[in-house]
Amino acid sequence: MSESAESRQDMFSGTKEVAETHKFEEAKLEQYMQAHVEGFEGPLEVRQFKGGQSNPTYQLVTPGKKYVMRRKPPGKLLPSAHAVDREYKVITALHSIGFPAPKTYCLCEDENIVGTMFYIMDMVEGRVLWDPMLPGFDPQTRRKMYESLAHTMADLHMVDYEKIGLGDFGKPGNYFARQISRWSKQYVASETETIPEMNKLMEWLPEHVPDDSSTSIVHGDYRMDNTVMHPTEPRVVAVLDWELSTLGHPLADFTYSMLQWVMPQIGDGAGVATIATADLASLGIPTLEEYVQLYCERTNRPGIDNLDYYFAFNFFKLAGILQGIVGRVRDGTASSAHAEEQAARVKPLAQTAWKFAQQAGAM
Structure with a gap:
């Protein structure tokens, strides 16, 4: 494993002490879990996962079992963002049919427990x-992991x-128009510098949507690091981070x-790592x-037709997501120590989206 790969894996993997801005009264949570999480037995130890930019995510450790809690971040938030109640709904439904989504236990809308809405699910090892x-x-293992993905x-x-x-x-139909509108608004609300290409994309994308009305559940941020691979086998055992699903x-x-x-080669962060220049054949x-x-x-x-349009749309969307993180750094509500790196x-x-x-x- 290369030094940069090793440091990246170490940077985002595992847990850390709960960040000062994301602390809460742990005794209240333990009391709540005692009443609402079937089979819960304390005492409870709370850690925070290193990865994740948006919704603070915690590991809840008890002597017999580990759980995961996802909560809305504290502070001023953009409208419709951080919808942990929607995450809870989709994960619960998908788990019920055997799709690899964690088992959920409870959704708590009472902000008096940890300060914001949260839900609790299984920690999938x-x-x-x-x-x-x-x-x-x-x-061969790499190939099978990508096949499973x-x-x-x-x-x-x-x-x-x-x-x-x-x-x-969600609303079937007009998905692209709604998404472009959503990320345009988020971008404008979080804007910290003028980027001409974003302005051109906001104008061009809604006018050139491919004529295809297919509808399904969409994850919205699906990539390798939003899944859990089996501890020893090359297969996905859980899909995580459903915040953008609809x-x-x-x-x-x-x-x-x-x-x-x-x-493009713009760093090693989650969501922007690249394999564009890798020797894929030798890697498998x-x-x-x-x-x-x-x-x-x-x-x-x-x-799949219209790949260029889809790539333009998705790079635009990713730019909008990252600009939202930059805006949260500006507003003091970002939940990752690495969030400031996203600005560049x-x-x-x-x-790349405009290309x-x-x-x-586009002209």
């Missing part, structure tokens, strides 16, 4: 892998969302997970075309 080049594994996403998009009670989880367009969701194949990692094929075979699609990444992401928009016909 396994490996969260932060480097998409998967150092330390042999080519593609197949798990395909399985999500094939779920009958009406049947599992998620018919009201009903939407499956190809918008899938092509977001493909960004690392075309990502599928090419972009092979990854598309893995997904399409599983979802019975003949292929917004502009190159916007420029793909131009390949799709």
Whole structure:
């Protein structure tokens, strides 16, 4: 494992002491869990996960079991952001049909317990892998991990969302228009410098949406480090971080997970790591075309048209997400020590988005 890969894995993996800005009265939480979490037995020890930029995530350790708590961050928040109640709803529904989502225990909307809304779920044991080049594994294992990644996403998009009670989880249709509007508003609300490409994208993207009205559950931020791999086997055992999930367009969701194949070299942070210049054949990692094929075979699609548009949209969306983090640093509500690094990444992401928009016909 290279030094940078090692430090990246170490930087984001595991837990740390709870950050001062995210502390709460632990005795209150223990009392709440005693009453609402079936089988709970204290005493309780609280740690905070290092990874994650948005919703503070805690490891709740008891003598017999570990749990995970996700909560809204304290402080001033953007409208509709940090919807942990929606996360709880989708994870609970998907777990009930055997999809790899953690078992949930409770959603607490009473802000008097830890200061903000939260939910508690199982701690799924396994490996969260932060480097998409998967150092330390042999080519065959890497290949199987990527196959599992593609197949798990395909399985999500094939779920009958009406049947599992998620018919009201979003508005079918007009997904791109709504998403572009959402991330444009977030970008403008969090803006810290003028980026001409973002302004051009906000104008061009809504006018050139592909004509395809497919609808499925979408995760919204699907990538290797938002999954848990089995402790010893090359397969996904849990999908995490459902904050951006809704009903939407499956190809918008899938092509977001493909960004690392075309990502510019702008750092090693979560969501912006790249395999664009890697020797994929020797690593055993599928090419972009092979990854598309893995997904399409599983979802019975003949292929994917309009890739340039989807990449433009997703780089724009990622720039909007990162600008939101920059805005939270400005407002003092960011939940990661690495959040400030995101500021330098917004502009190159916007420029990459515009490059793909131009390949799709933008002038």
